[in-house]
Amino acid sequence: MQAQIVPSCWQTGSGRPKAPTRSAWPLQYRERVSAAMLRPTCEWEKAKSKPISNSKSDLENTFYRLANEWRNETWFVSSIKKRIAHPSHLKIIGLGRPAIPFIVREMRKSSGHWFWALEAITREDPAPNAEDISELETAWLTWADAHGY
Secondary structure, three states: OOOOOOOHHHEOOOOOEOOOOOOOOOHHHHHHHHHHHHOHHHHHHHHHHOOOOOOOOHHHHHHHHHHHHHHHHHOOOOOHHHHHOOHHHHHHHHOOHHHHHHHHHHHHHOOOOOHHHHHHHHOOOOOOOOOOHHHHHHHHHHHHHHOOO
């Protein structure tokens, strides 16, 4: 097995990777988990330091603050249920209809799992038979255009 070279921000002071491993897990799984847990450390620091938007209104500031929190705290979560149950995502839903333009803007800028928030806020489902995420995204963007967002 070759030595793994990782950037310094992935390492602890001892020069060893931060990711915990469980000796009971198969080696291949441990390596994958360790790599997945280590990789985003640098990205996390970058994302934490720069906001998504430089907005002016209180509602817009609140939305982007919550969106940043949601992304930063769930980018590594593979469970969609856990992502959409995150407190920041639920608070975005709690903003209600005034948040729709910001959600649509984020969907247009960079795809994300915003459909659940839109469905919860609007109580509509423009793609009931969608088979994948790209179909959901397309349907919601078409819905947004039709509703003037």
